Amino acid sequence: MTQIDAASVGLPPDALRRLGELEPAEGRPALFTSDLSVNEFLLVKEAGFDPRGLVFGSSIYHIGLQRKSWSKNQELETLSQAMYTARELAMSRMEAEADVLGADGIVGVRLDINFYDWGKHSAEFIAIGTAVSASEPGGSWRTKAAKPFTSDLSGQDFWTLVQAGYAPLGLVMGTCVYHVAHQGMAQAIGTVGQNTEMANFTQALYEARELAMERMQAEAESLDAEGIVGVQLIEKSHFWGSHVIEFLAVGTAVRPLRADHVIAQPQMVISLDR
């Protein structure tokens, strides 16, 4: 059943032991764990899936240094590559855990970065989600590489997506770490008291976002996805100061399950909650 070699992606032996105990065995029924809320849990069930277990992967990654010129707009490839590889490592370990469980996919994936004071220039990249399996066997929910699907959608979004005739394929992402040029003295003096577009800055941020989104789109295309839903574009400087920014585009690639994508007409409600 398993498609991923657990040892080659760096899954610790504890993980295999823990996941093994979730499976049913002699005198012991199956057990699942999940960080789904009750709403999510019930809706995932209603969508025809059973939660299998909390799965995660993490990687502590040392981010190298890169020379950047003070007055130049440029991508910092070393940093882009570090941010991408480290997330990919965490994701692949999480996928390997789901694969050990024989799950069809992972919902509610969260990608986080934690900067501990644990070493300069290093960060923990973590991916956490709940592995799920279709209640009715025989469905083809895995990706074309026979890996479990991944999705950062909540249980509610997952239900809605399946109702509307789509299936999640994979969490796709693209990242670009960009150095925004500092303004020269002459330039700064030239714009005093004037309304003017900062062409340099505009160009830098524009290009960096486009690069991140393009990379995300390329990932979706390699999965043969029809489209991407729920894209978030996240901009963070982490520990690099104000002129170095990471642009991360992340979303869920989806494929159609059927031709029409109609859901029941929504009812309007006035919520009595806050």
Place this chain on the structure above:
Amino acid sequence: MAPQDPEAGGGPVLPEAASSRLAESARARSWTSDLSPAELVAVRGVGFEPAGLVLGSSIYHLGSQWGAMGFGVWGRTGYYRSYPCPHGYSYLVEGHEWGQNWEHTQYERGMEAAFGLAVSRLLAEAGAIRAHGVVGVRTTLRAVQGMSQVVEVTMLGTAIRRPGVAPLAVPFTSHLSGQDFAKLVSTGWIAAGLVMGVAAVEADDGCGTRQVLSSWTNGEVEQYSDAVERCREIAVHRLERAAAPLGEGVVGVEAELSIREAGTREAKVADMRAIGTAVRQFRRASLPDPPLTIMRLADR
């Protein structure tokens, strides 16, 4: 924390003030709760009524464990891994120390015992007012100021009961809200118990790790990755082991990993706590009504 085996804490479980407060509210036939109005309605809607606000608390001294080689009371029983010098030096060469990752088993057992004591008191209070369970349990953990290695664990929740049903041997506990509890009950699931898992793994840098950290190039810090991964696995594994005798699954797991200093040593300790509610199915049922797609007219 399996409520079936409340930790054998010495002395009377409940202080006198607790017994008299609970007795007073039983006499007055009134109840207190920290349920919101919506939670109250939800809990009543599935046939339960509030019995009273219940509390469990423990102030606990965590024993020390000196070094990976186990000079602590429990010895070296947990996860251990050494990272030899990549340049081939033996352990004692200055600047080429070996790295090691090791589990703080003494700390883990202490934390579990402290949680166990707080849960057993919460259950004793719930039992004293003939409640069947406690919902919305909030757990707080804090270090007691001015005392080293001393923590306070407090659990607060609302005890509920189902009128006309015999009391349970051990009431259930849950960190779920009243609404969540009601949704579970109406779809055939019952909260079976609050479960938790704790793990702490210390990473003492080896010279190989220091080399990666001071390099100019990208690279995974394998020793740290392993420490953190193991820490998560061990904590969730413990939570799952606690849940297995109680129910078929665990929902709403809240996990928190932090990195703290290891006492006076320079090393760092990854510290993970996971808490969730074990659930058990008592009736096969789908949602009473199919989910209704709605358009919210509020901000969110």
